[in-house]
Amino acid sequence: MQLTTVSGLVIRERQSGDNDKFLDILTETDGVVEVMAKGVKKYTCPFAAASQLYAYSRFCLSYRRGRYYIDSAEPVKIFYSVREELERFSLVSYFSEVISFCQFPDKENSRDILRLFLNILHYLTEGTREMSLLKSIFELRLMSETGHMPDVVGCSVCRQYQTDKMYFSAAKGNLYCENCYSAHPEHGAVCIGPSVLHAVRHIVLTDFDRLFNFKLSGDSMTVLSDISEQYLLIHLGRSRFKTLDFYNSLC
């Protein structure tokens, strides 16, 4: 029997029989790991609090017959409040579904993606950032961290840094200046102004410590929402996520 200790966030749960659950844990070191939480629904279970949805905990796991089991767990931070309100809960359910679907290129990504998710849970709990902004940050930053970083440094043809209007192609993940777009218009490329361009560059390129330090509103936020969602779906090869459909149905 192998034993291992790992920090991670419970991002999904599935019932198993009367007393047990399967959990998907986004770990610091190994991407998403499925574990069996045996007896977790009994009120005497010592690791029930640490194993609930959106608990960030330190888990001691044992590996037996091809499966991980929770031996013990200590909560570090439990994000209760994201489960209490439908819109917030539907948004984090979408993030959880996307992360469970994603491939993580290496261990370094695991730490960065966990940090991204924990920060988003923090801001959702605090209520100090718009949900639509957090959604776009999640979508574009996650794609950048998992090998799908768009080229947003300048026009992909002439390398001009910025023009009044630029065009973003979600399919190709690049930008065109006005002149290059006029010469060869690309179907599906979206016209974006300076504030959306700045926001996209910020999300993709800035250091993590400053990632959440910007604001966007009105039409610019609507444009950013559209392109970040399209970008994620196209680059994950999905036409939809059912949790995303549900979240969008609430807005």
Ligand SMILES: [Zn+2]
């Ligand atoms: Zn150009």
